[in-house]
Amino acid sequence: MTETVVVALGGNAITRPGEPGTIPQQFEHTADTLDCLKPLFRRGCGLAITHGNGPQIGNILIRVEEGERRVPRLPLDTCVSDSQGGMGYMIQRLACEMFRREGIRRGVATVITQVLVDSADPDFQHPSKPIGPFYTLAEASRMREERPHWLICEIEPGRFRRVVPSPRPINILEDEAIAALVEAGVVVIACGGGGIPVAWEGDRLTGVEGVIDKDLASSLLATQIRAHRLIIVTSVAQACLRFRLPGEQPLGTITVEEARRYLEAGEFPPGSMGPKIAAGIEFVERGGEECIITCAERVAAAVEGRAGTHIVASWAEGCLPLGETQL
Numbered sequence: 282m283t284e285t286v287v288v289a290l291g292g293n294a295i296t297r298p299g300e301p302g303t304i305p306q307q308f309e310h311t312a313d314t315l316d317c318l319k320p321l322f323r324r325g326c327g328l329a330i331t332h333g334n335g336p337q338i339g340n341i342l343i344r345v346e347e348g349e350r351r352v353p354r355l356p357l358d359t360c361v362s363d364s365q366g367g368m369g370y371m372i373q374r375l376a377c378e379m380f381r382r383e384g385i386r387r388g389v390a391t392v393i394t395q396v397l398v399d400s401a402d403p404d405f406q407h408p409s410k411p412i413g414p415f416y417t418l419a420e421a422s423r424m425r426e427e428r429p430h431w432l433i434c435e436i437e438p439g440r441f442r443r444v445v446p447s448p449r450p451i452n453i454l455e456d457e458a459i460a461a462l463v464e465a466g467v468v469v470i471a472c473g474g475g476g477i478p479v480a481w482e483g484d485r486l487t488g489v490e491g492v493i494d495k496d497l498a499s500s501l502l503a504t505q506i507r508a509h510r511l512i513i514v515t516s517v518a519q520a521c522l523r524f525r526l527p528g529e530q531p532l533g534t535i536t537v538e539e540a541r542r543y544l545e546a547g548e549f550p551p552g553s554m555g556p557k558i559a560a561g562i563e564f565v566e567r568g569g570e571e572c573i574i575t576c577a578e579r580v581a582a583a584v585e586g587r588a589g590t591h592i593v594a595s596w597a598e599g600c601l602p603l604g605e606t607q608l
Contacts, residue, residue: 283324283325283326284326284327284509284510285326285327285328285329285463285506285507285508285509285510286321286326286327286328286329286508286509286510286511286512287328287329287330287331287499287502287503287506287508287510287511287512288318288321288328288329288330288331288512288514288580289330289331289332289495289496289499289511289512289513289514289560290314290330290331290332290333290514290577291333291495291513291514291515291516292333292335292336293310293515293516294310294311294314294332294514294577295307295310295311295314295332295333295336295337295368296310296336296337297310302336302337302340307337307368307371308371308375311371311372311375312375312379313577314514314577315372315375315376315379316379317577317578317580317581318330318577318580319379319383319581320580320581320584321580321581321584322376322379322380322383322385322387322468323383323385325466327463327464327466327508328463328468328469329459329463329468329469329470329471329502329503329506329508330372330468330469330470330471331470331471331472331473331495331498331499331502332368332372332470332473332474332495333474333475333495334361334364334365334368334473334474334475334492334495335410335411335412335413335492336412336413336414337364337367337368337474338357338360338361338364338412338413338474338492339412339413339414339442339443340413341355341360341363341364342357342360342412342413342443343413345360346428356488356490357445357488357489357490357491357492358477358478358479358488358489358490358491359488361473361474361475361476361477361478361492362393362477364473364474365391365393365394365473365474365477366391366393368473368474369391369393369470369473370391372389372391372470373389373390373391373470376389376468377389387466387467387468388465388466388467388468389467389468389469389470390462390467390468390469390470391469391470391471391473392455392458392459392462392469392470392471393455393477394453394454394455394459394471394472394473394476394477395453395454395455395476395477395479395486396450396451396452396453396454396472396475396476396477396478396479396493396498396501397450397451397452397453397454397479397480397481398448398449398450398451398478398479398480398489398491398493399448399449399451399480400448400480400482400487400489402446402448402449402491404446404447404448404449404491405446405448405490405491408432408444408445408446408447409444409446409447409551410444410445410446410447410491410492410494411434411436411442411443411444411552412442412443412444412445412492413442413443414442415436415440415441415442416433416440416441416442417439417440417441418439418441420441421433421435421441424443431443432444432445436552437552445490445491445492446490446491446492447475447491447492447493447494448478448489448491448493449493449494449497450475450476450493450494450497450498450501451501452501452505453471453472453476453498453501453502453505454479455471456502456505456506459471459502459506460505460506460507463506471502472495472498472499472502474492474493474495475492475493475494475495475497475498476493476498478490478491478492478493494556494560496513496556496557496559496560497556497559497560497563499511499513499560500560500561500563500564500572501563503564503569504563504564504567504568504569507568508569509569509570510569510570510571510572510573510584511560511561511564511569511571511572511573512572512573512574512575512580512583512584513557513560513561513572513573513574513575514575514576514577514580515554515557515574515575515576516576517575517576518531518575518576518578518579518588518589519531519532519533519574519575519588519589519590520532520549520554520557520558520574520590522543522548523548524548524554531590532590533590533591534590534591534593535590535591535592535593536592536593536594536595537562537565537566537592537593537594537595540558540561540562540592541562543558544558544559544562554574557574558574558592560572561574561592562592564592565592565593565594566594570593571591571592571593572591572592573589573590573591573592574589574590574592575588575589575590
């Protein structure tokens, strides 16, 4: 492999806002996303794909709640593992179809991935990770009455979601297996939904009730398998200052120091672009060459330096000036 790339697929790559997120819809959107990644598959680079599971894990938990009178209740870590298997199967199947159709001679495999966390992580006391569907104020009020053990918060003005603990990832336990498959040319689907949160209790691994942020887990995976690039696929072509406000400024290439300054200034909200910028900063600080943030349609152009927001360690010759839009 000439280089190794980790591609982190955001929720919009699989489930679109406002849709019920049926299985046919998820397959359709995932196929479209993989089609955008076709140039990467053809490049021959080592490739690992991660993905979020916010809507899917929310639906799984609703099924658990509705079925608890008939079947044993599933802990959250098991629900995450279920989403990894189901969504990994979907991506894997569609990739196999594409490779056969396009004559791409590559294998693809899903690795059920455990991610070590600290059982004393403060997020267990102050849950912060949104999962499941959005609710109106009236719907949120009804859900609070029906499920008093849920914590439902206003994520955006007038839009509410359930939130659960999101402990910080410490170590990807299957990193050596993932790295070996990537080195062999296999496209690996790993760290689905941020990975299954586990913690050591003496010599015993135990599942933890939480959902790990997909971008932070992807950044850690990229570091541990010594990837050159981390590509975070989201719903926008570039990160922006003053997003959706007068004077909005798209960001081309920025340094880690600039990215951190903007993050600390509150330019990137915690529930959307913030974790992506933080993940990019961490990856580059730990030795990665660059983190690219862009939409699926612009991934190929971004890899060639013609699109997206690029977080780098320092300015290099040929980089676009800060704030200059890449076309």
